[in-house]
Amino acid sequence: MSIPIRAAIIHCRVICLALLAWPLLATADPTDVADQVRAWRQAHEQRIVDDFVKLLVLPNVASDQVNIRKNADYIRGLFEQRGFRVRLLEAGDSPPAVFAERETPGADTTLMIYVHYDGQPVNAADWASDPWTPVMRDAPVELGGRDVAMQAPFDPEWRLFARSAGDDKAPIVALTAALDALADSGRRLSVNLKLFFEGEEEAGSPHLREMLDSHRELLDADLWLFCDGPVHQSRRWQLNYGVRGSFGFDLTVFGPNRPLHSGHYGNWAPNPIVRLNELLATMRDGEGRILVDGYHDQVVPPSALERDAIDAAPLVDTGLIEQLGIGRPETDERVEMAVMRPAMNLRGIRSGDVGEQARNSIQTSATASVGLRLVPAQTPDHLRHMIERHIRAQGYLVLHGEPSAEQRAGHDRIAQLDWSGAGYPAYRAPMDLPLARSIADILNRLSSDTLVELPTMGGSLPLYLIDEVIGAPILILPIANHDNNQHGKNENLRLQNLWDAIEIYAAVLTHL
Structure with a gap:
């Protein structure tokens, strides 16, 4: 066999081995x-x-x-x-x-x-x-x-x-x-x-x-x-x-149509900051439970397989308490189970001032920004309906714009809701x-x-x-x-x- 033919055979074998590998x-x-x-x-x-x-x-x-x-x-x-x-x-x-x-x-x-x-x-x-x-x-x-x-x-x-x-x-x-x-x-x-x-x-x-x-x-x-x-x-x-869904709204309640001296009108004129906090307390308790009737109607509970997966995860709550500098969590549930529930988070509250800027006055309005985390199979439309129904049940006129003078005069309690975008559901x-x-x-x-x-x-x-x-x-x-x-x-x-x-x-x- 000639050297060129032998070399060609060897080369072919190398290529075949490379292709197999x-x-x-x-x-x-x-x-x-x-x-x-x-x-x-x-x-x-x-x-x-x-x-x-x-x-x-x-x-x-x-x-x-x-x-x-x-x-x-x-x-x-x-x-x-x-x-x-x-x-x-x-x-x-x-x-x-x-x-x-x-x-x-x-x-x-x-x-x-x-x-x-x-x-x-x-x-x-x-x-x-x-x-x-x-x-x-x-x-x-x-x-x-x-x-x-x-x-x-x-x-x-x-x-x-x-x-x-x-x-x-x-x-x-x-x-x-x-x-x-x-x-x-x-x-x-x-x-x-x-x-x-x-x-x-x-x-x-x-x-x-x-x-x-x-x-x-x-x-x-x-x-x-x-x-x-x-x-x-x-x-x-x-x-x-999976992930939780997201939705949110700004909630504004109203007091007098101009700021009032708290010495002259305190205990008489309605204070919107107080009313806002009272209203929020009817919607969510101190352990993160949402108190709005019908809010959980669509919730699909975790399956046995999902619960087993959470139980198998390492416990991190004690370390988180120390890292985050909190005395105790809102709930006795472990953190991974807590996020399986719907959540209502207060993102911020705005009205008046504090510290050196604080004034002895009754404000005209108070606003809270509220973030919602959804779980399967909650929908933003359903939650919006349940929340607005709940606020009406507390005696509020629910609006989606600024109240008119006639509305202010005709209603003791007015709440303006500004829903931020369409929101979206959870996925799992x-x-x-x-x-x-x-x-x-x-x-x-x-x-x-x-x-x-x-x-x-x-x-x-x-x-x-x-x-x-x-x-x-x-x-x-x-x-x-x-x-x-x-x-x-x-x-x-x-x-x-x-x-x-x-x-x-x-x-x-x-x-x-």
Whole structure:
């Protein structure tokens, strides 16, 4: 046999062996993938942090149209560089949603990963440093964290401070790092991957339904995986099967039509602050129970499987009481069970002044802002009807605008209700969903700590829209530290949470 023919045969055998091994690269044990990705991350930590900083310096409030588009264009470039087909989806004057997709030959499952790139507005004066200038510290600000150089090697307990560090830009950087690590390791994905980066989640997702309706086929998938929110308070990884719904209103009650001297008219003229507090006390008690008749008519109680999942989660209440500086919780229930109930939260009360600005007067009105958290299968329309009926039963004329002089003269008690938007219902996926069991198995194999699986997270996301329009099941896989100060001052991400996310995403993308 000639040397050229022998060489050709050997070359053919090498190619065949490589082709036979290629599927194994996608189906190797997830712990092997995680180990390989961890080694890659340890060698590239400076680059990963630098990439995170480049994203965090871009202001990202949804109403800031110029900067929000800069974010979208930057994210588009990140994934075009990694072989994705990318397009911007828009509806009217909405911030663009960045859609990206990459097919895997032979893959049977299509996974959609959702992340939002917009953030909450900021009051820079409240922050320890500029919200759009990322700073590395060795601990939370509240615990005296000191600035440290943003240079490797990094302590995994260090934290990066900036708006959206924890909510929700970290998954974007973790995804790009996971994809790079897999590419450099020669591992292919096991799924067809789609990505949806929303630009107005913190503004209530007003255009999401229109986008879903307009691009239903494009956005179809076997599973939507929401990468948003914090991990469990025990620091264990967490998989959530649902969210609470959200609704809210401002409630104003009225006193005299001009401020009155409290010495001349106290105990005679009705005080709207007192009346407001009395009215609120008829709606909610000191243990968080909602007292409005009919409010719970639509509630679906937790299933036995959901209760068992909560019972299996580590208890964190005692630690939270100490961390948060509260004497005791409102309820004797553990925190995970408490968030399974509907909630009525008083977001703020406004009337008169306190301290040096306090005046001895009876105010003309008092307003409370009330936030509602819904559970399956409550609807905003039903709750609105029940609340307004309850307020009428307390002797109030219910209005949706300013009372006229005739109405003031003809009614002892007047309540103005301003409902903030349409609100949206809760969503909960079944805990025995096959793809959920696959993800849970992957995560349990990666960690020595048992995965925390909870029926719902306490926060709200408009998952119901995806359920209604696309019809795909939805899970939430959070990565941020539970104490990341999301929506508040000094928002941060603990670096170990970012490192964990890179390994989690790599394992899921190669083994689902």
